[in-house]
Amino acid sequence: MAKDWVILANDLTKYYQMGEVEVRALAGVSCKIKRGEVVAIMGPSGSGKSTLMNILGCLDLPTSGKYILDGEAVETLNDNQLADIRNRKVGFIFQSFNLLARTTALGNVELPLRYAGKVPNKKERARTALESVGLEDRISHRPTELSGGEQQRVAIARALVNNPAIIMADEPTGNLDSKVGKEILELLLTLNRDKGTTLIIVTHDPVIAAQAQRIIHLRDGLVEENI
Amino acid sequence: MNIGQSIIEALETLNGNKLRSGLTILGIVIGVGAVIAMLAIGQGAQDTITGAISGIGTNLLFVSSGNQIQEVRNPKPLTLGDAQAIADPFAAPDVLAVAPIIQGRDDITAGGQTMSVSVTGTTPEYFIMQNYSLLEGDFLTLDNLQGNASAVVIGPGVADKLFSRRNGVVGETIRINGQPFRVVGLLQSKGGGTFGSQDNQVIVPFTTAQTRLIHRSALNEVDQLYVQAVSTQAVPLATDEVKQILRQRHRTPVGVDDFTVFSQADFLSIAQTVTGVFTIFLGGIAGISLLVGGIGIMNIMLVSVTERTREIGLRKALGARKRDILIQFLIESSMLSLIGGMIGILLGWFLGFIVGRIAAASGNPFNPAISLNAILLATLFSLAVGLFFGIYPANRAAGLEPVEALRYE
Numbered sequence: 001m002a003k004d005w006v007i008l009a010n011d012l013t014k015y016y017q018m019g020e021v022e023v024r025a026l027a028g029v030s031c032k033i034k035r036g037e038v039v040a041i042m043g044p045s046g047s048g049k050s051t052l053m054n055i056l057g058c059l060d061l062p063t064s065g066k067y068i069l070d071g072e073a074v075e076t077l078n079d080n081q082l083a084d085i086r087n088r089k090v091g092f093i094f095q096s097f098n099l100l101a102r103t104t105a106l107g108n109v110e111l112p113l114r115y116a117g118k119v120p121n122k123k124e125r126a127r128t129a130l131e132s133v134g135l136e137d138r139i140s141h142r143p144t145e146l147s148g149g150e151q152q153r154v155a156i157a158r159a160l161v162n163n164p165a166i167i168m169a170d171e172p173t174g175n176l177d178s179k180v181g182k183e184i185l186e187l188l189l190t191l192n193r194d195k196g197t198t199l200i201i202v203t204h205d206p207v208i209a210a211q212a213q214r215i216i217h218l219r220d221g222l223v224e225e226n227i
Numbered sequence: 228m229n230i231g232q233s234i235i236e237a238l239e240t241l242n243g244n245k246l247r248s249g250l251t252i253l254g255i256v257i258g259v260g261a262v263i264a265m266l267a268i269g270q271g272a273q274d275t276i277t278g279a280i281s282g283i284g285t286n287l288l289f290v291s292s293g294n295q296i297q298e299v300r301n302p303k304p305l306t307l308g309d310a311q312a313i314a315d316p317f318a319a320p321d322v323l324a325v326a327p328i329i330q331g332r333d334d335i336t337a338g339g340q341t342m343s344v345s346v347t348g349t350t351p352e353y354f355i356m357q358n359y360s361l362l363e364g365d366f367l368t369l370d371n372l373q374g375n376a377s378a379v380v381i382g383p384g385v386a387d388k389l390f391s392r393r394n395g396v397v398g399e400t401i402r403i404n405g406q407p408f409r410v411v412g413l414l415q416s417k418g419g420g421t422f423g424s425q426d427n428q429v430i431v432p433f434t435t436a437q438t439r440l441i442h443r444s445a446l447n448e449v450d451q452l453y454v455q456a457v458s459t460q461a462v463p464l465a466t467d468e469v470k471q472i473l474r475q476r477h478r479t480p481v482g483v484d485d486f487t488v489f490s491q492a493d494f495l496s497i498a499q500t501v502t503g504v505f506t507i508f509l510g511g512i513a514g515i516s517l518l519v520g521g522i523g524i525m526n527i528m529l530v531s532v533t534e535r536t537r538e539i540g541l542r543k544a545l546g547a548r549k550r551d552i553l554i555q556f557l558i559e560s561s562m563l564s565l566i567g568g569m570i571g572i573l574l575g576w577f578l579g580f581i582v583g584r585i586a587a588a589s590g591n592p593f594n595p596a597i598s599l600n601a602i603l604l605a606t607l608f609s610l611a612v613g614l615f616f617g618i619y620p621a622n623r624a625a626g627l628e629p630v631e632a633l634r635y636e
Binding site: 054057059060079080083084086087088092094098100102103111112114115116158162 | 229232236239240243537538541542543544545546547548549550551628629630633
């Protein structure tokens with residue numbers, strides 16, 4: 001039963017100390033996400049959706065609460081173990097692509113494998129990932145030689161290359177025009193269908209959210225239950 | 228992460244910022260270049276000095292009055308009697324010859340020319356000990372010595388100055404301190420020695436110098452005794468014999484000696500100590516510029532860490548551990564210093580070469596020597612500088628929180 005849930009979060013809170021003031025970003029969020037599900041996280045700015053994504057993506061630890069990602073109790077892990085989890089279980093896609101400017105598409109996609117330790121056929125796997133996003137003829141191009149859509153495809157390939165349990169996309173189409181944005185979203189949904197990778201999209205665009213199987217609405221650090 | 232790949236990546240990163248990397252490297256180049264050049268010059272000076280000392284013969288002993296290490300009251304002067312006692316083959320079987328020396332400075336004149344030279348009064352043995360050879364004429368003879376002769380052997384520098392020629396000067400008369408002396412021999416040039424030029428000197432019989440030129444308070448007092456041992460191996464034995472004889476004659480069989488015996492090896496070790504200190508001193512001063520270069524590395528690495536905060540955040544999001552980031556930045560800083568170090572070695576070699584050329588042009592041939600040790604030392608030291616000054620920036624990069632680093636604009 002528990003094997004079906006890739007994300008099991010119970011009563012997550014997160015407080016930030018801003019000088020004298022304590023800011024509450026998450027006030028007790030619980031959520032469950034099934035393996036292979038496509039989930040959108042929506043909410044106005046300041047609602048805590050970025051914080052939630054950071055915690056679900058193991059970039060940050062919650063102040064309190066329990067979080068089990070693909071069977072691992074994340075809140076008990078140290079820095080190195082967190083880095084390892086991010087490397088093996090999470091793929092990130094950012095609004096601003098975040099590619100290394102001086103490195104080729106192949107090099108960028110290979111990067112997570114290089115932090116993974118001893119992985120055979122790094123180049124081969126990176127090439128396969130690039131092929132799966134339709135960039136097999138852009139392998140040795142640098143990000144500056146690629147269009148925005150192509151750059152985001154490289155980022156998607158990078159997120160996929162280590163076969164993660166979940167892909168976290170933070171406003172993946174925010175920097176793209178609507179046509180290219182639609183293509184990128186299509187690509188993500190196709191990959192979800194073909195590979196069964198869980199997809200979590202943080203967005204404030206209702207059109208994108210409508211493509212998800214489920215929407216989690218956040219407001220003031222809490223999940224709004226009434227949708 | 229694989230080290231080879233990290234090095235390639237670091238070089239690519241540095242290559243992306245050519246001017247900045249170049250200027251940072253320049254700081255190390257100057258530092259390492261200065262250290263290498265100074266060590267080379269120090270080594271060259273040491274080689275030249277020890278070479279000059281080695282040239283004075285390995286079987287010579289120098290005896291002088293007084294004690295350079297401990298204080299003695301009323302040291303007795305060395306006398307001609309001491310010289311004769313040491314020359315006794317039964318008392319000192321390992322001593323081949325003894326030459327007493329008295330030295331002073333006097334004005335000499337000839338043909339309206341005047342110059343101030345070192346005047347040495349000694350015995351015929353001296354010429355053999357010093358390995359002198361003649362351009363013309365003869366060395367001083369025993370007859371000259373016993374006859375209190377007004378004979379003089381002159382150095383080539385003296386001939387140049389007084390006669391403007393180096394042939395046919397034997398038979399000429401020169402005046403030392405106003406008294407006429409007949410030139411009997413002209414020495415071949417030996418060049419500048421460690422103890423001043425040997426070309427600008429005149430040598431007269433000991434007896435003549437003692438009675439007419441150089442006055443000493445005690446009867447038959449000499450400044451120094453040159454003692455030649457029968458062989459290089461016999462130097463320690465000869466030293467003991469000389470000491471034994473002098474202790475007896477000076478009535479200091481127990482207690483502190485009132486004379487000092489120096490061998491060439493002693494001179495050599497003193498000269499090496501002095502030039503060694505000199506080299507360390509020069510190298511230390513040059514090391515300061517290397518330190519400044521290191522601070523340059525640290526500065527630029529700190530800028531780089533700030534500039535690449537987002538990149539660091541991204542790498543952490545992709546699974547880089549603290550250690551990975553730390554190693555990445557340490558490799559970058561040590562690449563900077565290693566490249567600088569290698570170019571610096573070339574620069575140092577070039578500087579040493581120039582100094583050698585200048586020295587040769589000004590008449591003091593001198594070979595700056597770059598040893599393999601100096602190169603290894605400079606390479607390792609520059610690498611260490613890069614690592615040391617890279618640690619703080621790299622630590623700062625590795626300690627960044629991924630969330631905050633990713634959010635950084």
